[in-house]
Amino acid sequence: MMAKFLKPREDDDDDIVPTWQSDKPDVNTDNVTSFIFNSNVSLGLEQQKQRLPIFKNKNHILYLLENYQTLILVGETGSGKSTQIPQYLFEAGWCSGSRLIGITEPRRISVTSLATRVSDELRTQLGHIVGYTIRFDDCTTEDVTKIKYMTEGILMREMMTDPLLRKYAVIMLDEVHERTIFTDILMGLLKKILKKRSQLKLIISSATVDAEEICHFFNMSTTNNATILSVKGQLYPVSINYAIDPVPNYVQGVVDTTIKIHESMPVGDILAFVIGLDQIEHIVRLLKEYVNQRTDLKLLVLPMHGSLPNNEQIKVFRPTPRGMRKIVIATNIAETSITIPGIVYVVDPGFVKAQWFNPNTLTNSLVVVPISKASAIQRAGRAGRVRSGHVYRLYTEDNFKQLNNSTPPEMQRTELSSAVLQLKALGIHNILRFAFPSPPPAQNLRVALELLFALGALDEEGNLTKPLGETMAELPLHPIHAKVLLGSGEFGCSDEIASILSLLQVQDIFIKPSSGALALKARVLKRNFEVEQGDLLSLLNIFAFYEQQDNKKEFCHKYFFNYKVLKRATELKAQMISLLRKYNVPVVSSPRNTNAVLKCLTSGFFSNAAYLHHSGAYHTVRGNEELHIHPSSVLYTLQQPQWVIFNEIVHTNRSYMKDLCVIEHDWLLELAPHYYQTVINFGGR
DNA sequence: GAGCACTGC
Incomplete structure (x- = not known):
């Protein structure tokens, strides 16, 4: 059945205002050339800054921060809040003394690109006034850096040595609507810190409508210390088209809709969101069949997902050849992680696959659920980055109204033993009474406490054990992995264990070609490294060979291993080895003693x-x-x-x-x- | 015979 759409709303008329678009140039620079769309490239930096919508709110923001301890800032991507607010605060003298402004981001790529952008705007060298810290990369200068971008995990680690975060005058939590487990823990801890440090200011920056809830959280049991400010975003208008009837088969719906767009709408690339890999392949195949039937069509159909090899991923970022139209069939990766240039039309079936932890079975389920309003808005926004665009939602307007405002926070649907161990180490004794912005199910907390007790990190009273529990909390590893690593010296195999654990931290090391013949070849080659003791020792085997190679890139290419991933594993292993030295665990290897490793x-x-x-x-x-x-x-x-x-x-x-x-x-x-x-x-x- | 996406001193 062909999907039917309402006419776009009249008030979404094209109104092209060329302005600076890229709040967050979030293309992974490791993968591809960075695409930062900046239509104001000919304007001076100062002019560009003043054109941002946030500029109009500058004085208001500074005023509110004088009068409130917590400011909740609601604004769409593109408003410039992540880059401008730290500069306003810096100029207004919030960094006098030796204090800093700290900004947290959920992803490393946001941290580095924002810090680069802001230090350019201030015409300073990166790492001086404006710096950043991510794991393995501290680009700050003590007593010089005043604006510091960092991943959320870094700020949490800093709390272990500086529980009141005395270094900071202002903390800004960015992208809070994503509600990662770190965001929630940080909000809970910051609520405590704000009470103890009345001069500390907190800015919560979120793209969505949950502001009231968060404001209430920070106002609870204190005076009215938190307030909300909404900032207009700066994307081009996107017309919203809903299906008139529910679309029964979304694979067919995506195919029909993209073809309809292609046949009836002006040039501009199309992005469709799909749940999983097999659906992507299915849709790509159907569209290619359609293209082959009609020789006059100038369509470029491209898949995009996380496990696609690098050279395939790059294709979606290339400019579309003249006279052609690009159709990208992507997973959720295109919602926040990457920005594909040139997209004017978005097709959104309205579903996503989400991970859910079941404390009764201790298992993670991957379930297909309707997306949230926040996701739907974010997906639609992908059509409005170049010029005014169109989104085609394969669900009715009533369906949209029934969607949850946002996806339940990660805190409520994930395994919690790491989080609980961190909180214990930060002196939160009664975890069940901790002020979680959205409390997790009590059962999830109980299961986490039981595991920590079984691992010997907690004693019967629930206190962190010394030294095991305390040391485990120091390690950037899941408690199970931390326990294994700290015991590896006694088993005489810490080198091997560090290799295995580092491989468990990274993405899949195996490249799976989409062509059948190559896929078979990759599988046959993988056999060379397989051992009967299972996957973990097979991984160790691969890594041991990898470490011995002079030309690691060539080795990876030959055996279909992901070089980028193995390189990251090498860094992680080196960090683990140095942590072992720090805690006086012997660094030893027993290459022939597989039983010791097991x-x-x-x-x-x-x-x-x-x-x-x-x-x-x-x-x-x-x-x-x-x-x-x-x-x-x-x-x-x-x-x-x-x-x-x-x-x-x-x-x-x-x-x-x-x-x-x-x-x-x-x-x-x-x-x-x-x-x-x-x-x-x-x-x- | 199966694979949403991120991320940490």
């Missing part, structure tokens, strides 16, 4: 153990949940081992264990007796 892993992963049930499926030892080996595992095609540990469970149509490791059941009793004493006999039968 036992060391078991000493932390014991709660993620499963045994082969006579039904042919696996069962967790506690909970008795049915599990299966993920088809991507090296164990998938081998004889099923009796006992395994795993790094992760994903629940799609079944529960799959990923990143497996073959173990012996005696090790569980030996290494985690407190956890397994009572249940092991049942499981071991």
